[in-house]
Amino acid sequence: MPTKLLSELKSKEKGKIAKVGGGGSIHRRLLDMGLVSGSEIEVERVAPLGDPMQVRIKGYHLTLRKEEAANIQVEVI
Amino acid sequence: MNREEILRAQEKSLAHLRSVYREDAETVIADARYGFISGLLTEAMRKPAIERRTISDLIDKVLINRWLGIPIFLALLYGVFQFTFTVSVPLMDWIDEGFGWFADQATTISPEWLGSFIGDGIFGGLGSVLVFVPPIFLLFLALAFLEDCGYLARAAFVMDRLMHRIGLHGRSFIPMMLGFGCNVPAIMATRTIENPKDRLTTILINPFMSCGARLPIYILFAGAFFTAHQGLVVFSMYAMGIILAIIMGLVFRKTLLRGPSGHFVMELPPYRLPTITGLVVHMWERGKVFLVRAGTIIFAAVVLIWLLDYTGALEPIGRAIAPIFSPAGFGQWQAAVALVFGLLAKEVVIGTFGTLFTGAEELGGLGDVIGFDLGWTALIAFAFMAMTLIYVPCMAVIGTIRRETNSWKWTVFVIGYTLVLGWIVATLIYQIGSLFT
Numbered sequence: 001m002p003t004k005l006l007s008e009l010k011s012k013e014k015g016k017i018a019k020v021g022g023g024g025s026i027h028r029r030l031l032d033m034g035l036v037s038g039s040e041i042e043v044e045r046v047a048p049l050g051d052p053m054q055v056r057i058k059g060y061h062l063t064l065r066k067e068e069a070a071n072i073q074v075e076v077i
Numbered sequence: 078m079n080r081e082e083i084l085r086a087q088e089k090s091l092a093h094l095r096s097v098y099r100e101d102a103e104t105v106i107a108d109a110r111y112g113f114i115s116g117l118l119t120e121a122m123r124k125p126a127i128e129r130r131t132i133s134d135l136i137d138k139v140l141i142n143r144w145l146g147i148p149i150f151l152a153l154l155y156g157v158f159q160f161t162f163t164v165s166v167p168l169m170d171w172i173d174e175g176f177g178w179f180a181d182q183a184t185t186i187s188p189e190w191l192g193s194f195i196g197d198g199i200f201g202g203l204g205s206v207l208v209f210v211p212p213i214f215l216l217f218l219a220l221a222f223l224e225d226c227g228y229l230a231r232a233a234f235v236m237d238r239l240m241h242r243i244g245l246h247g248r249s250f251i252p253m254m255l256g257f258g259c260n261v262p263a264i265m266a267t268r269t270i271e272n273p274k275d276r277l278t279t280i281l282i283n284p285f286m287s288c289g290a291r292l293p294i295y296i297l298f299a300g301a302f303f304t305a306h307q308g309l310v311v312f313s314m315y316a317m318g319i320i321l322a323i324i325m326g327l328v329f330r331k332t333l334l335r336g337p338s339g340h341f342v343m344e345l346p347p348y349r350l351p352t353i354t355g356l357v358v359h360m361w362e363r364g365k366v367f368l369v370r371a372g373t374i375i376f377a378a379v380v381l382i383w384l385l386d387y388t389g390a391l392e393p394i395g396r397a398i399a400p401i402f403s404p405a406g407f408g409q410w411q412a413a414v415a416l417v418f419g420l421l422a423k424e425v426v427i428g429t430f431g432t433l434f435t436g437a438e439e440l441g442g443l444g445d446v447i448g449f450d451l452g453w454t455a456l457i458a459f460a461f462m463a464m465t466l467i468y469v470p471c472m473a474v475i476g477t478i479r480r481e482t483n484s485w486k487w488t489v490f491v492i493g494y495t496l497v498l499g500w501i502v503a504t505l506i507y508q509i510g511s512l513f514t
Contacts, residue, residue, distance in 0.1 A: 031107035
């Protein structure tokens with residue numbers, strides 16, 4: 001299955017998280033918010049100015065900047 | 078166990094986890110936690126086959142829509158301002174008249190100095206501060222509504238890109254906008270910013286947002302010296318403040334407050350209808366700080382200034398300070414006194430001129446009298462307006478900065494850097510402008 005960075009996904013694209021990278025506090029923060037391997041994730045929309053993006057994960061809405069989303073590898077479904 | 082042993086044991090466990098899972102400990106713990114949760118959920122909860130679109134999702138489809146997101150955000154912000162100032166104007170008039178009435182009654186008290194102290198000092202001085210209670214509380218009420226219903230998180234989502242560009246966080250935008258109303262609630266509103274450096278930067282540059290108290294000053298001088306371009310001149314003051322805020326924000330973020338901006342990994346909560354109790358509690362919790370301060374630090378300042386005025390110490394003080402401002406064109410003692418008084422509240426700058434040039438009404442307006450008596454030109458008036466915009470924020474704001482930063486060091490820093498910056502800008506305006514006139 002092709003993997004992409006979450007930041008490269010377009011609105012309405014879905015996938016399964018393959019790996020969460022990044023170091024230090026951002027890594028921990030992403031994990032804390034439920035971005036763990038195997039979770040399904042869907043890009044819901046991008047903010048009017050093109051950044052940050054809004055995703056749906058574990059049944060709730062999360063926003064994150066693209067630079068933060070670039071730490072997450074997603075298997076696109 | 079001592080520290081070394083604990084650290085060794087920790088290292089060992091971490092190495093063990095890494096060798097077994099081929100992942101770092103944080104990931105292993107998070108995976109295990111969410112694995113456990115999803116196990117529980119499959120046992121205990123039945124999920125609908127298709128995920129339903131909730132009302133929240135539908136509202137978001139419109140409110141943070143790619144095209145409508147920014148217009149709606151600006152419209153809501155405008156609505157907050159309209160609400161705050163429309164509703165507070167009559168309330169402010171009442172407070173003003175009420176304190177004015179008490180002040181008038183007090184002047185009959187004898188001995189004369191006591192009447193002046195109670196009338197001009199206490200009622201006059203405190204009244205000029207307490208008139209800000211309605212806009213502050215109403216602004217907090219409107220803000221509490223946006224926060225409690227869940228829109229504030231969306232506003233940060235919409236504006237983050239722009240604020241991130243200038244080294245700040247999406248959550249800095251609302252406090253900056255609130256600064257146009259009053260910098261006191263604006264600085265208190267920075268509490269929603271989690272990253273300490275983002276928050277401190279937002280506090281440090283907030284006074285450059287022209288608050289409502291500065292508008293009367295702009296209007297007075299623009300009306301008297303720039304009859305043809307009043308609107309443009311007033312607008313240029315607002316624009317100058319915004320540009321300075323951006324420049325100083327970038328400077329602070331690259332020097333004193335260097336470091337990464339806060340993350341933007343944030344939940345968008347579902348929309349909820351705020352409760353009245355919740356709104357009132359929010360409004361009161363934030364607003365009462367202003368009331369407490371009005372009763373302490375501001376009160377003390379009011380008494381001091383009355384004392385200086387009553388004992389005739391004011392003119393010598395003005396004359397001592399005035400030469401500093403000569404390079405900026407307004408080196409008259411009256412201007413220096415007005416600037417000193419303006420520390421109490423910026424609109425007191427006008428009140429001071431009003432007291433020093435009594436009988437202005439018969440002479441065709443206070444602005445004209447200032448021009449005539451002090452020999453001010455449009456250029457000097459413009460430099461003076463810039464000075465009132467930039468130099469030391471008012472007492473209430475200084476007190477708020479002290480409270481919110483919990484640091485005298487940063488409070489003194491704000492006083493110092495705004496004073497120096499104000500002097501530099503006013504002097505540049507006057508000196509460069511003089512080359513062309």
